[in-house]
Amino acid sequence: MKILFLIPMVLISNLVFSQKEYNFLISGTIGYRYTDDNSEIESSNFIQSQENLLQLNPAVGYFITKAIVVGIGFEYLYDKIKYDNYLYYNSMNKGFAVAPFARLYAPFGLFIHGEFDYGSSKLYLTGRAIPGPTGYISTSESYQYNKVIGFSVGIGYSIKVNEIIGIEPSIRYIGGKFNEKNPENDFTRKGLLMNIGMVCFIK
Numbered sequence: 001m002k003i004l005f006l007i008p009m010v011l012i013s014n015l016v017f018s019q020k021e022y023n024f025l026i027s028g029t030i031g032y033r034y035t036d037d038n039s040e041i042e043s044s045n046f047i048q049s050q051e052n053l054l055q056l057n058p059a060v061g062y063f064i065t066k067a068i069v070v071g072i073g074f075e076y077l078y079d080k081i082k083y084d085n086y087l088y089y090n091s092m093n094k095g096f097a098v099a100p101f102a103r104l105y106a107p108f109g110l111f112i113h114g115e116f117d118y119g120s121s122k123l124y125l126t127g128r129a130i131p132g133p134t135g136y137i138s139t140s141e142s143y144q145y146n147k148v149i150g151f152s153v154g155i156g157y158s159i160k161v162n163e164i165i166g167i168e169p170s171i172r173y174i175g176g177k178f179n180e181k182n183p184e185n186d187f188t189r190k191g192l193l194m195n196i197g198m199v200c201f202i203k
Contacts, residue, residue, distance in 0.1 A: 020066050022201040029197035031055035031172070048084040053077070055193060059101065067106070073099040075117060079189075087139055088125045095121025095148055109158045113170065117150035121178065143180050150176030152193070168197040 035051045054077070061071025079093040097119025105111045127139025156170025175190040 020063050022063050022203055024063070024202040025061045025069060025071070025199050026202065027059050027061070027168070027197050027199040029055075029057040029059070029168075029170075029195050031057065031193040031195040033191060033193050035191065049081050049086075050084075051079065051081045053079045053193070055195075057099065057197075059099070061101070061103065067104055069101075069103040069105070071101055071103075073101055073115065075099045075119070077121065088127045090126050092124045092126075093121055095119055095145070097148060097150070105158065109160075111156050111158055111168070111170075112154075113156060113172065114153045115151065117148070117152070117176065119148050121145045121148050123178075143185050145178040145180050147179040148176060149179075150174065150189075154193075154195070156195070156197075158199070164201045164203075166199045166201065168195075168199055170195045170197070 031054070033051075033053045035053075036049075056076045057073050059071055059073030061069040063069050075095075075097040077093070077095040077097070079091075079095075081091045083089055083091075097117040099115045099117045101113065101115035103111055103113045123143045123145065125141045125143075127141065129136040129138055131137075152172045152174040154170050154172030156168050159167045159169075161167060172193045172195060173191070174193050176188065178187050178189070180186055
């Protein structure tokens with residue numbers, strides 16, 4: 001029983017205290033997800049929708065040990081939702097965030113990634129025109145979210161192209177809270193994101 005406990009402890013100690021192989025990494029990641037019938041806006045009626053979310057994330061990190069990297073990234077998000085049966089027929093969300101992160105490279109190419117996001121975004125809702133006393137009235141609106149707080153955690157695999165270049169597919173779970181000056185317009189986002197990234201390891 002003691003041996004079973006010691007094996008992971010020795011492995012972790014090896015990862016933490018072993019000599020560094022690299023000093024820095026520079027990476028760029030593209031994330032994408034598509035969802036169907038999963039609106040972020042709640043209504044008394046069912047809303048059928050299709051969402052396309054794109055996320056770009058350049059980052060730079062420093063190896064504090066051979067296996068652990070800490071760093072900071074900059075995140076751009078573009079999220080478009082098409083509604084089939086709703087007052088609005090589509091929404092578009094554009095945002096930017098600063099994203100400090102930590103990453104653990106385990107043996108055999110696996111890695112675990114976690115980050116915290118803080119930024120802002122703007123939501124555009126394109127509405128269907130409705131008849132009014134003097135003609136049709138536009139129902140389009142826009143909201144500014146100056147406080148967006150989020151996170152992502154995930155697992156990936158690092159494929160070495162050569163000594164310094166790697167390709168890193170991963171899957172992450174993302175979550176975020178979008179706060180507007182009127183709390184009634186707040187909303188949350190969560191779900192899985194498929195990512196593909198390229199990384200440069202610098203000695």
